[in-house]
Amino acid sequence: MSESAILSPSNRQIYIMEASCPHLGADLSHAEIEECETGVVAVCPWHRYDFDLRTGKSETGLKACTYSVEVRLDPKDGLEKVFMEAPEGGSDWRVVELRPVSEEFADPPPPVSANISSPEDSQSQPHELQEEEPVVPETNAPTTLMQWAVLILNTPNPMLKVERTRHAVHLFRTGKLVSIGHKSPNAPKPPDVPSREASFSKNTVDPAKVKSRKNRAVMLHALANIEQWAIDLAWDxxxxxxxxxxxxxxxxxxxxxxxxxxxxxxxxxxTSRLAAISPSTPYGSMPVHASLWESATVTSKSLRSRLAIIHLVHEARGLDVNPATIERFRKAGDTDTVKIMEVIHADEVTHVTSGHRWFTWVCAEVGTSDPISAFREEVKKGWRGDVKGPFNVEDREKAGLTPQFYEGLRGEMGLVNVDRSKDGEGAEHRAERSTNGLASVQVEYDGQR
Structure with a gap:
């Protein structure tokens, strides 16, 4: 279920209305709120259709779903709580979570001097000072969402990648793009591997210990690297x-x-937090890895596979490990990083929810009525080894992943055959593998491997 709670600026009244425009499905969560003689309306940013927040009716004849809502004292504990009307069509539903959403970005860290070298590798250099490239290219500026997506994938500088993402999403949400562009025969093709600056080399960072200041920096750098790949995965x-x-x-x-x-x-x-606690090791000065993109390469031919492996295995695994990571930072007394990680974890629940939603949608499009079996089939083909616990059952369930999806699940990617030795024991022969259980995929960085 996808609704938005909207607080009217005049009378502090709470309204609940579906978050998708009934015209073409545009996101209404960032709609403009306007007061008029008949009440308060939400105005869709794409085509300016307006919907009364109380009735859902539009002057165009369309109608959005709305739900009754009120704030009243709960007699059980005496606290004020929000009560909403149950949607029609059954009682098998519940409000999973009601929380404020933080959309605050940190200021970018100061530019890095080119003479700072990595403590692990004296030959590795962080991203260097360069002539500033504009967020919107001066020539051939993108006009569709697909064009922005490919431009961002081909943007090597991570700070510019962030700024272009913010700008492109703003244009999309406010209806200022010509179109999404995915139906055009001239839609640009994404790169096989997103661009990276020459200073980034494929390597594995071991974030096992984060208690000391140095190791907290290693962990923050490793987490930031994952988020940079995650930006690209969303656009890809x-x-x-x-x-x-x-x-x-x-x-x-x-x-x-x-x-x-x-x-x-x-x-x-x-990256801002990393710069604050360890100025001598800015982002780009430590080894990084590309394991997420290895999975992207494996699933590059199938949307269903991509959703299953990236969003319902990798991102769901993040829900499992984040609480322990947060606790490590808390024990180290790093409350600022704890707050950041709590924001990240709450957002990741919604990402797994989206993965589940669209995996189910893809299954329905091809007539597959059992998404659980389809998911287990995709993992069997696109993952190697067990989908390991312990599992964060509560947050996985918030995202739609019941234990039937993942319990007792094992991937068999790369399995070639099974030989029988003289003593009758089976020996599995597998394709070349990397240390994280994925097929070995070469990822190039500006000509380096």
Whole structure:
């Protein structure tokens, strides 16, 4: 269920209305709120359709779903709580969570001097000072969401990638783009691997210990690297699969532009915090890895596979490990990082929710009535080894992942055959693998491997 709670500026009244415009499915969560003689209306940013927040009616004849809501004292504990009308069509539903959403970005860290070298590798350099490139290119500026997606994927500077993401999402939400562009025969093709600056080399960072100041910096750097890849993954799923799935509704692009914006926010918060606690090791000065993009390469031919592996395995695993990571920072006395990680974790629940929503949608489009079996099939083909716990059952369930999805699940990607040795024991022969259980995929960085 997708609704938005809107607080009227005049009378502090709370309204609840569906978050998708009934015209073409545009995201109404950032609609303009206007007061008129008949009441308060939400104005869709795409085509300026207005909807009365009390009745859902529009002058165009369309009608959005609205729900009765009131704030009253709960007799059980004497606290003020929000009570909303149950949607029609059954009682098998519940409000999973009601929380404020932080959209605050951190200020970018100061520019990095080119003479700071990595403590792990004296040959590795962070991103250097360069002539500033504009957020909007001076020539051939993008006019569609697909063009912005490919431009951002081809943007090597991570700070510029963040700024371009913020700008593109703003244009999309406010209806200032010509179109999404995924139905155009001239839609640009995304790169096989997003651009990275020459200073970033593929390497594995071990974030096992975060108690000391130095190791907290290592952990923050590793987390920021994951978020940079996550920005690209959100844009890539739109640019790669939008043109091949022209029936994808606008709500799909609303969900994944939100995801791209969230990941950009996370990256900005983490890199700013890294600069604050360890100025000598700015982002780009430590080894990084590309394991997320290895999975993107494995799933590059199938939207269903991409949603299953990236959003319902990788991101769901984040829900499992984030609480322990937060607790480590808390024990280290790093309350500022704890606050950042709590924002990230809450956002990631919504990302897994989106993955589940669109995985289910793709299954329905091809006539698959059992998304659980379809998911387990995709993991079997696109993952190697067990989907390991312990699982954060509560937050997985908030996102729609019941234990039937993931319990006792094992991937068999790369399994070639099973030989029988003389003593009768089976020996599995597997394809070349990387240390994280994924097929080995070469990722190039400006000509370096």
């Amino acid at each position: 799923i739109m640019a790669r699969f939008g043109p091949s799935h022209p029936n994808l509704p606008p709500a799909f692009f609303s969900d994944f532009t939100k995801m791209a914006l969230d990941e950009s926010k996370h990256f900005s918060l983490l």
